[in-house]
Amino acid sequence: MAKNRLIFTLLMQEGTYMLSRNFSLQSVGGLDWIKEFYNFDAITFSIDELIVLNVERGVRKIDEFSKNLAELNKGCFMPLAVGGGIRTMEHAYSLLNAGADKLIINTPLIEEPKFVSSLVKTFGSQCIIASIDYRVKKDGDNTVCIRNGSHPTGKGVDEVVKIARNLGCGEIYLTSIDKDGTGEGLDLELIRQVTSTATVPVIASGGVGKFGHFTEGLLQGKAEAVSTANLFNFIEDGLIEARSDMQKEGIKMASWNFSFYSTVPEKVGYSKKRSQ
Amino acid sequence: MVSIVNYKMGNIRSIQNALSYLGVDSRVIDSPEEILTSKKLILPGVGSFRVAMEHIRAMKLFEALNEAALKQGVPLLGICLGMQLLATEGEEEGPTKGFGWIPGRVKRFSPERLSIKVPHIGFNTVYFEPKSKTLFEGLETCADFYFVHSYRMICEEPEKCVSSWADYGERFVASVEHRNIFGTQFHPEKSQSNGLTVLKNFCAI
Numbered sequence: 001m002a003k004n005r006l007i008f009t010l011l012m013q014e015g016t017y018m019l020s021r022n023f024s025l026q027s028v029g030g031l032d033w034i035k036e037f038y039n040f041d042a043i044t045f046s047i048d049e050l051i052v053l054n055v056e057r058g059v060r061k062i063d064e065f066s067k068n069l070a071e072l073n074k075g076c077f078m079p080l081a082v083g084g085g086i087r088t089m090e091h092a093y094s095l096l097n098a099g100a101d102k103l104i105i106n107t108p109l110i111e112e113p114k115f116v117s118s119l120v121k122t123f124g125s126q127c128i129i130a131s132i133d134y135r136v137k138k139d140g141d142n143t144v145c146i147r148n149g150s151h152p153t154g155k156g157v158d159e160v161v162k163i164a165r166n167l168g169c170g171e172i173y174l175t176s177i178d179k180d181g182t183g184e185g186l187d188l189e190l191i192r193q194v195t196s197t198a199t200v201p202v203i204a205s206g207g208v209g210k211f212g213h214f215t216e217g218l219l220q221g222k223a224e225a226v227s228t229a230n231l232f233n234f235i236e237d238g239l240i241e242a243r244s245d246m247q248k249e250g251i252k253m254a255s256w257n258f259s260f261y262s263t264v265p266e267k268v269g270y271s272k273k274r275s276q
Numbered sequence: 277m278v279s280i281v282n283y284k285m286g287n288i289r290s291i292q293n294a295l296s297y298l299g300v301d302s303r304v305i306d307s308p309e310e311i312l313t314s315k316k317l318i319l320p321g322v323g324s325f326r327v328a329m330e331h332i333r334a335m336k337l338f339e340a341l342n343e344a345a346l347k348q349g350v351p352l353l354g355i356c357l358g359m360q361l362l363a364t365e366g367e368e369e370g371p372t373k374g375f376g377w378i379p380g381r382v383k384r385f386s387p388e389r390l391s392i393k394v395p396h397i398g399f400n401t402v403y404f405e406p407k408s409k410t411l412f413e414g415l416e417t418c419a420d421f422y423f424v425h426s427y428r429m430i431c432e433e434p435e436k437c438v439s440s441w442a443d444y445g446e447r448f449v450a451s452v453e454h455r456n457i458f459g460t461q462f463h464p465e466k467s468q469s470n471g472l473t474v475l476k477n478f479c480a481i
Contacts, residue, residue: 002399003398005399073289074296077465079424099290101424254399256420257469257470260472
């Protein structure tokens, strides 16, 4: 059967990589900068899947984003899921042509459900991921927020999970805005609630700060995949260590030879620094 | 030089990226003339069996591919849908004839019977037939590869053509090999170093 997945989420704004805390953004640096200082290759070689989100707050420039994505994809030999500002079929084609395997849809789940259906119909449910961002209110109820988490919809997570299912989305990407960027750990209770009823795989995100949090999301939350967007907690071989840690806990993870990458001669336009 | 056949179905860029990472020159081709002057062919593909064969026939690639694969003996690798097209017939959107180089049929997984979710998506373990090392040289007896598919090939002569298997509710064909013809149901270009190893082996034939 298919394995559990460890996913890294890159937040991109006009070619710059961002860190997020409770959905407030902070600039980190360009792709070259990250490659040089943070051995980004070590991250891409140690994950099962890469998510890239265009988090521009104004009008999102899909062409520019597609260009950056195509550049990034040159060194990525795993499935690539992308999202942020996909509102037309042209946007979808542009991103798929740039190398995306899956499209992540958030605001249109609520505001343009017909568009989501047509994406599912055109590209298949395996291609469309429903992204659900939520906050927990003071009374303990949760509310799903759209438009970069800024706009509470008044709908609960369960209701939006149902909407996603009815639209035919093939996966759910669940993010706690309250936990996002805090490193405190995932919102296990809500993840468990979603995975117990969801008929499609669930990617749990928001709050991962150390290895153990991945394991918790999979074993206690029963998610199929866990994701982190925190570049700094898992620099160098951090995610490789995380994988072996998860395997020790009995989680079924795909395995491959990480040292393969250092045996390939250096190519133009592609940095291949390895930590020795 | 590896030629990637572009018949307007699927993710060619990722395959090009993987080859270029391995230091292998590649070109994207879409004409019968180019097929006949190729030393090595990759047939990619994502989408429906029927539409794929319609494109291949409309672009007049069918005869040229037959000539290259059967008469010229050019090494050919079909990936995902590209592997399924090597079979005799596919059932997706009605029965459609494939190339017929690998005797077999392509049928949908039965989720009801096997209690599985279809499509099959994600990394899964592939178990190699000990005799077929061509594509799997440098790997152990099994390795993980990335799959995304709803249909799988059922081979008429598995002992002759199947080079590896995987489990998803049932044992299914993960790759085929017959003379100069190869196919992988998984995506080597999306399977980290395991997949790069397979592509490297194909390029070294």
